[in-house]
Amino acid sequence: MAKKDIDWSNLGFGYMKTDYRYVSEFKDGKWDDGKLIDDDMIVMSECACVLQYAQTCFEGLKAYTTEDGKIVCFRPDLNAERMADTAKRLEMPVIPTDKFIDAVVQTVKANADWVPPYGSGATLYIRPYMFGKNPVIGVKPADEYEFRVFTTPVGPYFKGGAKPITITVSDFDRAAPRGTGNIKAGLNYAMSLHPIMEAHRNGFAENMYLDPATRTKVEETGGANFLFVTKDGTVVTPKSDSILPSITRRSLMTVAEEVLGMKVEHREVLFSELGDFAECGLCGTAAVISPVGKIVHKDGEICFPSGMEEMGPTIKKLYDTLTGIQMGRIEGPAGWVKEIM
Numbered sequence: 001m002a003k004k005d006i007d008w009s010n011l012g013f014g015y016m017k018t019d020y021r022y023v024s025e026f027k028d029g030k031w032d033d034g035k036l037i038d039d040d041m042i043v044m045s046e047c048a049c050v051l052q053y054a055q056t057c058f059e060g061l062k063a064y065t066t067e068d069g070k071i072v073c074f075r076p077d078l079n080a081e082r083m084a085d086t087a088k089r090l091e092m093p094v095i096p097t098d099k100f101i102d103a104v105v106q107t108v109k110a111n112a113d114w115v116p117p118y119g120s121g122a123t124l125y126i127r128p129y130m131f132g133k134n135p136v137i138g139v140k141p142a143d144e145y146e147f148r149v150f151t152t153p154v155g156p157y158f159k160g161g162a163k164p165i166t167i168t169v170s171d172f173d174r175a176a177p178r179g180t181g182n183i184k185a186g187l188n189y190a191m192s193l194h195p196i197m198e199a200h201r202n203g204f205a206e207n208m209y210l211d212p213a214t215r216t217k218v219e220e221t222g223g224a225n226f227l228f229v230t231k232d233g234t235v236v237t238p239k240s241d242s243i244l245p246s247i248t249r250r251s252l253m254t255v256a257e258e259v260l261g262m263k264v265e266h267r268e269v270l271f272s273e274l275g276d277f278a279e280c281g282l283c284g285t286a287a288v289i290s291p292v293g294k295i296v297h298k299d300g301e302i303c304f305p306s307g308m309e310e311m312g313p314t315i316k317k318l319y320d321t322l323t324g325i326q327m328g329r330i331e332g333p334a335g336w337v338k339e340i341m
Contacts, residue, residue: 036110
């Protein structure tokens with residue numbers, strides 16, 4: 001196996017075409033066997049359901065080179081489970097878990113030369129996605145679908161270390177009560193584009209969304225779950241039916257409780273109590289944890305005691321432990337790391 005001639009340590013977080021991608025078609029009520037192809041272009045009708053009514057969903061996970069040279073990925077069964085939940089909510093056919101994982105494995109194996117070496121700080125990002133493909137002009141689900149998986153090498157989300165970010169409380173609502181906030185649908189992200197660009201234009205890294213019913217409870221950002229640490233070291237994550245169930249967040253909570261012996265709470269978090277926390281972070285696939293130093297809102301700002309210079313001690317311990325498990329430096333719970341080759 002010969003790695004691609006890439007300056008791995010200077011990769012950005014963006015798309016780079018790799019050699020192969022996986023594609024499977026759903027037609028006449030069933031999925032075909034699926035295959036690897038080298039063509040990255042998609043051809044479909046101008047009236048395809050995905051283009052007219054945004055019937056599409058996606059997942060995101062990574063492949064890593066471990067310390068002993070193996071290529072692995074992290075908890076792909078949970079990505080398969082979440083895509084199945086999303087598909088049901090959007091009236092799309094479910095990808096069976098074994099087919100989903102096999103597609104991920106095939107795609108990573110076929111692009112093994114693109115998996116960054118251990119210690120480079122880079123990883124191979126994996127994007128499974130599905131969309132309604134046949135022409136639909138009346139408002140209804142498609143009859144034919146395409147499931148695809150592509151990969152792209154990406155650099156570390158943070159260049160030069162994870163410096164705490166400043167976020168703002170959005171005036172927009174991320175999701176409606178009993179809406180689609182708890183699934184990974186493309187339409188959710190389209191709705192977040194204007195608020196996040198407004199935040200960036202005003203000098204903030206991200207938005208904090210509050211619950212749309214009362215605007216008194218913390219939900220999430222446009223693409224990550226929140227994690228807070230109390231002054232006595234308890235790890236707290238917000239609970240809501242409209243929060244996307246982040247695989248990273250769930251894994252961090254397990255690490256906190258079962259590996260590090262910390263106290264954890266998954267509960268409603270009131271905006272009014274944020275000033276009582278010692279640390280704050282955003283959990284997601286891309287960065288694992290993005291530390292938050294300050295939250296700006298219409299009546300002032302909340303500055304966390306952990307400060308704006310570096311990760312707080314508890315969040316750093318969680319980050320180091322989870323990334324250690326992912327990279328093979330630390331033994332984690334059984335079944336978390338899927339060996340690919």
